[in-house]
Amino acid sequence: MKHLPRALNRTLLFLCGLILIATGAGLLLLVWWKPAQEKFEQFTSQIERGYNQLYSQSLVDITGENPQDFSWLTIAWVTIAILAIILCLVWIFSQGGGKVKTINLFAHHPSENDQDGQISAQLGFVDDLLKDALEEDRWIAAVKTTAWEVKKRPGIYLSVIAYKGAELKHLKERVDQAISRMDEVLGNRIPLVVHVTTNWRTTFQSAQRVDNG
Amino acid sequence: MSISETEKMRLAKPQSGPFVKYLVRRETHSSRALPAIFLALLIIAGLIYLVIEAILWMSKQPALLATPTQMWEGIKQITDVHTQQIVIPVGIGLILLGLFFFAKALLPGRLSKHSIKDERAAFIVDDGVIASNMSRKIREAGSLPAGQVTTAVSKRAVDVTVVPTTGRSLDKTELLQNAKTMVNEVPLFPRPKADLKITQEGQVAK
Numbered sequence: 473m474k475h476l477p478r479a480l481n482r483t484l485l486f487l488c489g490l491i492l493i494a495t496g497a498g499l500l501l502l503v504w505w506k507p508a509q510e511k512f513e514q515f516t517s518q519i520e521r522g523y524n525q526l527y528s529q530s531l532v533d534i535t536g537e538n539p540q541d542f543s544w545l546t547i548a549w550v551t552i553a554i555l556a557i558i559l560c561l562v563w564i565f566s567q568g569g570g571k572v573k574t575i576n577l578f579a580h581h582p583s584e585n586d587q588d589g590q591i592s593a594q595l596g597f598v599d600d601l602l603k604d605a606l607e608e609d610r611w612i613a614a615v616k617t618t619a620w621e622v623k624k625r626p627g628i629y630l631s632v633i634a635y636k637g638a639e640l641k642h643l644k645e646r647v648d649q650a651i652s653r654m655d656e657v658l659g660n661r662i663p664l665v666v667h668v669t670t671n672w673r674t675t676f677q678s679a680q681r682v683d684n685g
Numbered sequence: 686m687s688i689s690e691t692e693k694m695r696l697a698k699p700q701s702g703p704f705v706k707y708l709v710r711r712e713t714h715s716s717r718a719l720p721a722i723f724l725a726l727l728i729i730a731g732l733i734y735l736v737i738e739a740i741l742w743m744s745k746q747p748a749l750l751a752t753p754t755q756m757w758e759g760i761k762q763i764t765d766v767h768t769q770q771i772v773i774p775v776g777i778g779l780i781l782l783g784l785f786f787f788a789k790a791l792l793p794g795r796l797s798k799h800s801i802k803d804e805r806a807a808f809i810v811d812d813g814v815i816a817s818n819m820s821r822k823i824r825e826a827g828s829l830p831a832g833q834v835t836t837a838v839s840k841r842a843v844d845v846t847v848v849p850t851t852g853r854s855l856d857k858t859e860l861l862q863n864a865k866t867m868v869n870e871v872p873l874f875p876r877p878k879a880d881l882k883i884t885q886e887g888q889v890a891k
Contacts, residue, residue, distance in 0.1 A: 478711075485721060486787065496777065498776075503769050
């Protein structure tokens with residue numbers, strides 16, 4: 473399914489949350505607790521002294537006109553910040569992906585298929601198969617199929633958009649039949665997610681239709 | 686083309702599909718993608734501002750808000766009495782924001798979905814679908830007009846509230862039995878418990 477760095481998200485949210493809480497609590501301590509203020513003043517003056525020393529040691533003449541005007545330290549800070557921005561962008565763009573269009577039916581046995589060739593089905597084929605089996609149902613408004621990679625194997629995500637009040641037991645039985653048919657046709661049980669949901673249209677529309685009986 | 690023994694065994698096993706448990710877990714729990722993107726954007730915005738200020742300072746241009754030196758001087762003055770009016774709300778804001786991210790990381794992040802126990806596929810149902818199914822069934826069982834039954838579905842409870850039509854009595858036991866049957870006829874996970882409440886005030890028949 474959609475590739476999401478779940479563990480990374482949790483870890484980074486945990487760490488950043490912890491840092492923010494510690495910083496906020498630290499600020500409040502500095503306002504209300506005298507010993508913390510004294511420690512903070514000692515700490516900042518130590519940092520300032522050390523940084524100034526390092527700064528003067530790392531001065532560099534870049535333009536030649538105004539010697540000893542640039543510090544490598546400032547350039548290093550800017551570089552670190554740009555790298556951190558790139559890492560954050562990588563983090564953002566890693567939230568997603570993994571969509572596939574072709575379903576390799578024996579993709580989990582590459583050693584056999586290296587010699588025998590691969591059998592694959594286009595997503596459209598599976599989509600048609602499931603739509604044929606499900607869309608005529610009175611409780612189903614629409615069916616949407618997407619294919620995703622699941623643990624390096626292609627998998628199918630089947631969204632079943634149900635009408636308001638849809639009979640769950642009936643839906644389950646219909647979908648089970650459709651899945652059995654799909655498995656039979658494909659000759660392989662691929663990873664599958666069935667998501668029964670509604671959308672804004674089905675929330676306000678009823679499944680009632682005119683019966684000719 | 687030959688099929689391996691494992692594949693033959695897997696196909697012979699009735700109704701079993703791959704990674705079902707793993708997929709159910711993924712689909713019923715949040716990936717925390719939105720708070721992660723929000724946090725990343727906050728960090729990026731802060732860093733871009735700092736980089737711009739640093740570059741302006743290096744190229745001897747006027748600062749947007751404060752030069753790096755002025756920022757450092759500002760940090761040193763946090764303990765001053767005059768800056769306390771700013772430091773206190775900033776501190777509280779940071780703690781609240783931190784708690785938000787902390788909670789997002791530590792809480793289970795369960796989505797408003799239930800799964801239906803199945804060997805072949807990860808069968809996920811929105812709680813809204815379960816609620817509307819229940820409301821319709823109770824409405825039909827009690828011969829009630831639309832809008833008089835509401836259902837709230839949570840992890841372990843399906844609470845049905847019925848507003849009776851004035852002048853018509855409802856059999857609570859029968860309706861509750863209907864609700865329990867509906868919950869039990871589909872193997873939902875986590876299994877919710879059905880409860881039904883009939884309000885004191887009725888609604889005038891239209």
